[in-house]
Amino acid sequence: MEKGNISEREIIKRIREGEIDHFAFLVKEHTSRILNYIKSRLFVKDDADDLVQNTFLSFYKALDRFDENRKVLPYLYEIAKNELKMYYRQHKETAPLYEDMQGEGFDDQVYALGDIDEIMKEVPPVQRRALELVVEGYSYKEISEKMNKNINTVRTLIRRARQLLSSKYSK
Amino acid sequence: MKNLEDKILDRMYAMETKKTSLSLFGKILLFTVSAFLAYILLQVLVEVFIEGNTFSVFEIFQDDIEVIIGQIGTIAYVVFEETPKLLLAFFIAAAVAACAVLLTFVRNFGKMRHKIASIIRYRLRDTKGHV
Numbered sequence: 085m086e087k088g089n090i091s092e093r094e095i096i097k098r099i100r101e102g103e104i105d106h107f108a109f110l111v112k113e114h115t116s117r118i119l120n121y122i123k124s125r126l127f128v129k130d131d132a133d134d135l136v137q138n139t140f141l142s143f144y145k146a147l148d149r150f151d152e153n154r155k156v157l158p159y160l161y162e163i164a165k166n167e168l169k170m171y172y173r174q175h176k177e178t179a180p181l182y183e184d185m186q187g188e189g190f191d192d193q194v195y196a197l198g199d200i201d202e203i204m205k206e207v208p209p210v211q212r213r214a215l216e217l218v219v220e221g222y223s224y225k226e227i228s229e230k231m232n233k234n235i236n237t238v239r240t241l242i243r244r245a246r247q248l249l250s251s252k253y254s255k
Numbered sequence: 256m257k258n259l260e261d262k263i264l265d266r267m268y269a270m271e272t273k274k275t276s277l278s279l280f281g282k283i284l285l286f287t288v289s290a291f292l293a294y295i296l297l298q299v300l301v302e303v304f305i306e307g308n309t310f311s312v313f314e315i316f317q318d319d320i321e322v323i324i325g326q327i328g329t330i331a332y333v334v335f336e337e338t339p340k341l342l343l344a345f346f347i348a349a350a351v352a353a354c355a356v357l358l359t360f361v362r363n364f365g366k367m368r369h370k371i372a373s374i375i376r377y378r379l380r381d382t383k384g385h386v
Contacts, residue, residue, distance in 0.1 A: 100366075103369045104268075105376060
């Protein structure tokens with residue numbers, strides 16, 4: 085079965101009418117973006133696949149309520165964000181240092197893994213928004229249109245946000 | 256990536272298979288039980304009417320139309336008085352339930368048919384994974 089020129093709206097409509105094999109088009113279209121988004125916000129990359137699966141399943145369950153006039157991808161991002169929040173609530177634990185990593189004068193410490201949303205709160209709102217849009221897969225041109233800012237301003241915002249995050253991680 | 260997409264679809268189809276099977280089974284069970292109950296209650300009601308000779312009031316329909324029209328209120332009153340109310344209420348409830356399930360099934364028949372066809376197609380897909 086080929087997607088052809090069927091719009092997302094038509095795909096949603098057909099899935100609601102019982103032609104659930106059309107869901108495969110949405111999966112093929114958006115999996116890579118959602119996977120990249122989740123991987124960029126996870127410390128343990130191995131769990132990314134599970135979260136992506138949960139995201140799409142949650143979307144499938146919510147299809148009856150979904151407004152078919154909306155775009156699918158932003159809605160998937162919202163679900164992915166919620167999945168990540170739940171994941172961090174469940175996994176807000178600690179990671180031990182392995183013995184072979186210890187050297188002379190090295191303390192046997194346990195480092196806490198932070199919730200990335202907590203770290204992002206330290207980034208100024210306008211920089212955070214620009215960075216979030218980059219992670220969501222938008223180009224700089226699209227971000228400048230969305231935020232109504234010059235493209236060079238967008239580049240600067242993103243660079244500063246990244247520098248700030250790097251300095252926080254290195255502490 | 257292909258593997259992850261397949262996993263997503265596998266889970267989706269597994270969930271939908273379970274949901275559709277339960278829904279279909281539930282509707283069939285509910286319809287069977289309520290239709291059977293309605294049938295049994297109707298049988299009992301008819302027996303009660305036969306024992307009470309209630310059907311004799313309908314002999315008036317052999318008379319002229321003016322007589323029938325004049326007596327229609329009396330006929331209805333007599334039938335109502337001689338009907339066991341609780342039994343009648345249960346019969347109506349069972350009959351309505353059976354009709355409601357049947358109507359719901361008929362209204363959603365197209366959707367369910369498509370779903371079942373999609374599930375069967377997915378399960379029987381070739382080794383290359385074409386849907």
